[in-house]
Amino acid sequence: MCQSLASLSRAIYYRAMTLAPHDMICFALYSAAHAMQQAYRPYLDELGLTYPQYLVMSALWSGAAEGWDRGAEQDPEHAPSLGDIAREVQLESSTLTPLVKRLEAAGLVTRRRDARDERQVRIHLTAAGREMRARAAHIPACIAEKAGMEIGELVRLRDEVNTLRDRMKAG
Amino acid sequence: MCQSLASLSRAIYYRAMTLAPHDMICFALYSAAHAMQQAYRPYLDELGLTYPQYLVMSALWSGAAEGWDRGAEQDPEHAPSLGDIAREVQLESSTLTPLVKRLEAAGLVTRRRDARDERQVRIHLTAAGREMRARAAHIPACIAEKAGMEIGELVRLRDEVNTLRDRMKAG
DNA sequence: TGCGATTGTATCGTGTGCGATTTAATTAGG
DNA sequence: CCTAATTAAATCGCACACGATACAATCGCA
Numbered sequence: 001m002c003q004s005l006a007s008l009s010r011a012i013y014y015r016a017m018t019l020a021p022h023d024m025i026c027f028a029l030y031s032a033a034h035a036m037q038q039a040y041r042p043y044l045d046e047l048g049l050t051y052p053q054y055l056v057m058s059a060l061w062s063g064a065a066e067g068w069d070r071g072a073e074q075d076p077e078h079a080p081s082l083g084d085i086a087r088e089v090q091l092e093s094s095t096l097t098p099l100v101k102r103l104e105a106a107g108l109v110t111r112r113r114d115a116r117d118e119r120q121v122r123i124h125l126t127a128a129g130r131e132m133r134a135r136a137a138h139i140p141a142c143i144a145e146k147a148g149m150e151i152g153e154l155v156r157l158r159d160e161v162n163t164l165r166d167r168m169k170a171g
Numbered sequence: 172m173c174q175s176l177a178s179l180s181r182a183i184y185y186r187a188m189t190l191a192p193h194d195m196i197c198f199a200l201y202s203a204a205h206a207m208q209q210a211y212r213p214y215l216d217e218l219g220l221t222y223p224q225y226l227v228m229s230a231l232w233s234g235a236a237e238g239w240d241r242g243a244e245q246d247p248e249h250a251p252s253l254g255d256i257a258r259e260v261q262l263e264s265s266t267l268t269p270l271v272k273r274l275e276a277a278g279l280v281t282r283r284r285d286a287r288d289e290r291q292v293r294i295h296l297t298a299a300g301r302e303m304r305a306r307a308a309h310i311p312a313c314i315a316e317k318a319g320m321e322i323g324e325l326v327r328l329r330d331e332v333n334t335l336r337d338r339m340k341a342g
Numbered sequence: 343t344g345c346g347a348t349t350g351t352a353t354c355g356t357g358t359g360c361g362a363t364t365t366a367a368t369t370a371g372g
Numbered sequence: 373c374c375t376a377a378t379t380a381a382a383t384c385g386c387a388c389a390c391g392a393t394a395c396a397a398t399c400g401c402a
Contacts, residue, residue, distance in 0.1 A: 016308040020233035021226045021260050026207040026314065028329045030226075031261045032336035033204040034389080036197040039339045041390095052358065055192045055201075062191035083380060089192050090202045093381055095359050102357080119367045119380040137187040143197065148338045157331055158199045164328065165203035167319045168210045205359080212360095221387065254350060264351055266389050273387080290350040290397050 029161070039146055043139045047132060052089070053103060054136070056096070059088045060109070060125050061133045081120040082111075108132065200332070210317055214310045218303060223260070224274060225307070227267070230259045231280070231296050232304045252291040253282075279303065 021027040037051045044054050060080070068080045080088075086096050100123060103109045108129035114120040147154060192198040208222045215225050231251070239251045251259075257267050271294060274280045279300035285291040318325060 016305075017311055018232045018304055018308060019229060019311055021230050022333075023329075024226075024229070024311075025318070025325050025329045025332075026204070026211065027226060027260075028332040028336065029200055029204040029207055032332045032339070033197070033200040034261065035336045035339040036200055038390095040197065050357065055195075055198060058190060058195070059192050061189045081380080086380095089198075090205065091358090092360055094361080094383075097382055099358075117368070117380085121381065133189055134187075137189060140188055140190055140195075146339060146342075147196070147335060149335070154196050157335065158194075158196045160328055161196075161199040161203045161332070162193075164318060164320070165199065165206045168203070168206040168317060209360095223388065252350080257350095262388090263390055265353075265391080268352055270388075288350085288398070292351065 025164075036143075039143060040139070043136075043142060047136060048106065052091070052095075052099060055089045056085055056099065056103065057108065057129065057132065057136070059085055060123065060129070061136075079122040079124045081114070081122055083120065085123060103129075196335075207314075210314060211310070214307075214313060218307060219277065223262070223266075223270060226260045227256055227270065227274065228279065228300065228303065228307070230256055231294065231300070232307075250293040250295045252285070252293055254291065256294060274300075 040051055040054065044051060047054070049057065063080075068078065068084060082093060082096055082100060085100070086093055089096070091099075100109065100111060104111055107126055110124045110126060111121050112124065114122050144151065144154060149157075211222055211225065215222060218225070220228065234251075239249065239255060253264060253267055253271060256271070257264055260267070262270075271280065271282060275282055278297055281295045281297060282292050283295065285293050315322060315325065320328075
């Protein structure tokens with residue numbers, strides 16, 4: 001089916017080759033990421049969210065794993081900025097600005113300039129946005145079940161993929 | 172950094188949870204696929220190709236691992252159809268039709284209706300398209316080096332990701 | 343043979359994605 | 373202080389990506 005290790009190694013040794021997409025690591029990631037989006041689609045359709053919108057909402061719901069909202073109760077300016085979210089979901093402002101505007105148009109978030117630094121736009125969940133969290137809470141288990149792998153296997157694979165990603169982004 | 176196995180397992184057990192993007196498998200694939208595209212960019216810029224265009228050209232160059240062009244010398248109708256390419260790169264015709272038209276506009280391929288079945292459009296490499304293969308042949312080794320992993324490790328990770336993809340696409 | 347079902351592409355609308363650039367606000371340095 | 377450099381968002385242009393739909397060509401079956 002796929003090109004053998006020996007064949008790949010020989011080709012790399014000669015440092016000049018043509019690979020079919022189904023032999024490429026990058027295509028494995030590319031097609032798997034798209035397959036994941038398709039697996040989420042029926043669940044996200046119920047919520048009226050696209051997949052990247054779901055990632056942004058998940059970041060807000062989790063407080064990006066509680067890095068953002070320490071003291072947010074007292075100080076609304078501790079809500080994440082658009083840049084904070086951009087770093088969490090690894091998207092450019094040129095992608096995120098219109099996406100968040102669509103979330104705002106859907107009534108899930110608000111966008112407000114920070115009073116102390118007017119360059120920043122702080123993103124707040126609305127009541128509707130907070131309520132959606134419970135309606136989305138079943139999704140991870142559904143996806144994990146569809147993956148048909150042990151949770152430990154999924155976590156190991158996730159970490160290996162994250163390691164590869166970080167290396168591709170470095171130097 | 173990332174949510175622990177214990178935490179994930181507990182959450183899956185309760186079947187209701189909110190994960191931050193950086194804890195999700197799907198986000199690992201999503202962000203790694205984008206990081207890969209960025210790693211290819213400098214090489215593809217030299218060729219004037221986008222990343223999905225490179226996947227299509229790679230499929231043509233490899234004859235999709237020699238499944239397409241048996242006897243193509245004698246019979247030009249054995250060239251891959253748009254549907255053949257769509258299956259290889261796992262894209263819809265609505266994505267591939269304009270993409271291939273751009274490759275045609277760049278002088279890399281031709282599109283011709285099959286005389287025996289006028290529903291199908293057969294895609295042929297032009298001389299310029301064939302010549303580009305040599306200019307792209309160094310790319311896999313450059314990417315593999317940047318990944319900083321043993322080839323065997325890369326192949327194993329690719330196969331695991333492909334397995335996950337196939338499970339997400341099934342049922 | 344003829345006609346309904348299927349198949350292969352194409353078209354349209356919406357929503358990403360990113361590079362390049364712009365604008366406004368803040369910071370840093372002399 | 374005052375200006376140069378930096379930073380945060382936004383804007384624009386182009387290219388995916390897919391669902392829904394349309395349409396023509398072919399197939400299947402009575």
